Amino acid sequence: MAAALRPRACWLDPGLAIAVLRRIDADGFARMDDWSPGADSPVPERECRLIAAPRPAALEGDLAGTLACAQRGETLAEAEIVRLFSARGPEFGAVCAAADELRQDVNGDRVSYVVNRNINYTNVCYYRCQFCAFSKGKLSENLRGRPYALDLDEIMRRTREAWARGASEVCMQGGIHPEYTGATYLDICRAVKTAAPGIHVHAFTPLEVSQGAATLGQSVPDFLAALRAAGLGTLPGTAAEILDDEVRAVICPDKVTSDEWLAVMAAAHALGIRSTATIMFGHVERPLHWARHLLRVRALQMRTRGFSEFIPLPFVHMEAPIYLKGRARRGPSFREAVLMHAVARLALHPHIPNIQASWVKMGPEGVAACLKAGVNDLGGTLMNETITRSAGAVHGQEMSPAALEAMIRAAGRTPVQRTTLYREAGPERRDASLAAAPLADVVNTPARRYERAASPGPLAPPIVL
DSSP states (O other), X not given: OOGGGOTTTTTSOGGGHHHHHTTXXXXXXXXXXXXOTTSSOOOOHHHHHHHHSOOOSOOOTTHXXXXXXXXXXXXXXXXXXXXHHTOOTHHHHHHHHHHHHHXXXXXXXXXXXXXXXXXXXXXXXXXXXXTOSSOBSTTSOOOSSOOBBOOHHHHHHHHHHHHHTTOSEEEEEOOOOTTOOHHHHHHHHHHHHHHOTTSEEEEOOHHHHHHHHHHHTOOHHHHHHXXXXXXXXXXXXXXXXXXXXXXXXXXXXXXXXXXXXXXXXXXXXXXXXXXXXXEEESSSXXXXXXXXXXXXXXXXXXXXXXXXXXXXXXXXXXXXXXXXXXXXXXXXXXXXXXHHHHHHHHHHXXXXXXXXXXXXXXXXXXXXXXXXXXXXEEEEOOBTOOHHHHTTOOSOSOOOHHHHHHHHHHTTOEEEEEOTTSOBOOHHHHHHHHTOOOOOOOEXXXXXXXXXXXXXXXXXXXXXX
């Protein structure tokens, strides 16, 4: 592990390393609560009181100046962003309050969400990302579930069902299957648009785009143009993790580099294909790396205007290989998780107007706190959310529109059902979503050859979940 990721190596006995790592935050201080992303644990009352408190009339030192610069939309220096992440006690409350003042100025009291369905078309992957508990196969950690690869018929069935239940979007991501090429991704797009021509296809991270282009011998822009012609609407901003190669060398050494991720996004934005941006935090990195990530996202947005929103994704540790091996923290602390949303609002202003909180990672109480710290969007209803559940999260695989709207109203805000690109959903979509029937069982076609030890005898029938 790089030296900057091992600030305690000079004094910590190796025999205590794992125990200490599981009890500290990103600065190396003791965690003050038992909260972790995705876990069924209460949010800490002290931090919630600080978030709800009025903004202090006066702040000591440099924090007041940094907050003022951020609220004016100036680009903060790396050290200034790190300073915001160091806020504790009343300073923590002040940063959250400043972020929420910006949210009020930019978004008012409207809190949006989209009705969507997750379709994770395969969990077979030949990459070895150490934070991932979703992918399966001979080259990955076979932790939960069995390898599968969806048939196009099942993808189309799920799409039709999602449309009937009021969805305006399907969000599609998956492992990098050794047998998949760019043609596979084109076929998936065409299948979705055949099943529901009106649905928006939000699919394929820069990793899939890069891999798909390479398998077809095409440039990334040419492959993106082909995807768009096949029905692609926007790209999800995942596979970013931390846009710092020092961290990536530890958590995803064989994945796209920071520059490659940014280059794919730049190419998409140049073609008019918009995307989201994310950060996955709370594992081995430090606040310095968070600051670098935010500045790189801001710089690209200033060039392209292609990011529609920023989504903090707290690391869910329970089933992640890197945590089970004793090499990662157990996600961010509650203070850090809320601060990421607040600091993102401040550091990315005015270039990215939407900051999203993930209910499946933060939980309802955590989302309520984030709504007081700069957040204006709660993401999707997530029919069939599986990636975070595979990591051990307990907050469910779908949140109904009625439940999301109740959560928003309880925070004193006005719910707005939106499309992927932040237009208000039409009455037909909204009515269908509020009257949705229960989801049917999904069928995951087994990918037997990618299991670690195949069972003898004939193949079993499809897995029904």
